[in-house]
């Protein structure tokens with residue numbers, strides 16, 4: 001398994017829509033982690049180009065992440081939402097885009113990946129059927145499926161995936177849920193709960209994602225049974241990332257994040273701004289129609305450096321992100337994780353001694369170990 005071959009248990013989260021670059025992918029893989037190429041929003045031929053560029057920069061394994069297409073949204077709900085956006089579009093002097101449905105070039109991407117024999121293919125927004133999974137596995141790829149709930153994990157295991165990527169509610173960007181339930185806004189399992197619940201039910205290797213941005217966070221998920229940590233926001237301020245300046249500035253702030261469908265019609269976590277606060281309550285579950293509809297507005301706002309209208313995707317711990325080269329970040333995080341797990345282990349040994357002295361504090365053995373007895377406050 002690829003996870004066993006990594007010298008550092010750190011996975012670069014796929015970051016579709018700007019931050020993902022071949023340079024970032026390669027830098028993480030070259031540092032001993034696993035870099036991902038994000039296929040989302042690209043045509044199959046653009047993906048092939050990105051993949052070739054990343055491969056030219058590293059001989060280490062890398063992965064490709066693909067969006068699983070969902071059902072079209074309700075056209076009437078999309079039209080009603082469009083009417084509420086007119087003022088914002090007028091304010092920045094652009095028209096709304098066409099609210100069209102699309103499958104993100106799904107079939108062509110699967111054909112390409114089956115031919116390219118990429119070490120890992122991961123999926124988000126759903127679970128591919130057994131036929132697609134079987135085809136990729138026969139081509140030599142490991143298949144990873146991203147899940148947000150134990151029921152989704154069960155479904156992915158039954159479909160035959162090799163690894164589960166667990167995404168907690170803290171995560172930046174889109175929720176990976178198989179179905180974007182319009183009734184759900186803000187509810188969902190935190191990473192540690194999800195990890196413990198799935199670990200208790202599934203034997204597969206687990207990769208943990210959501211709000212991890214320090215070595216301590218990495219050590220925590222490894223201790224809870226993950227084989228690796230997948231970090232997205234942590235890499236968005238690295239020089240290799242294609243993150244726009246307006247996003248970089250917002251990421252460096254301590255502004256709060258929230259979940260919203262306002263920008264794309266699919267639940268996603270971003271830094272709160274004018275657009276998010278104004279439109280979250282009305283936005284329908286209609287992806288990718290709303291994504292295409294708001295695209296010109298977001299593009300214009302990014303170019304103008306207006307953070308109020310931009311989808312500032314970020315995980316809950318974004319303010320701790322660092323502006324250092326990606327390879328250096330991987331090495332720093334790995335060193336911190338080692339220190340954190342040593343400290344946790346020391347703490348647990350000390351607690352073990354304490355409970356020993358609590359149980360038999362009056363006995364000769366305890367009196368012979370004065371430092372332990374002195375530390376016992378009970």
Ligand SMILES: Cc1cc2nc3c(=O)[nH]c(=O)nc-3n(C[C@H](O)[C@H](O)[C@H](O)COP(=O)(O)O)c2cc1C
Pocket residue numbers: 013014015016017019038039040065123124146167170171172173174176209210211212230231232233234313314315316317
């Ligand atoms: C800007 C951005 C883009 C993302 N794009 C993708 C994507 O293309 N595919 C995917 O599976 N997850 C995507 N995610 C979610 C990540 O895979 C991951 O779950 C998340 O980054 C983890 O939380 P963190 O950002 O707090 O580290 C994206 C996240 C962000 C912040």
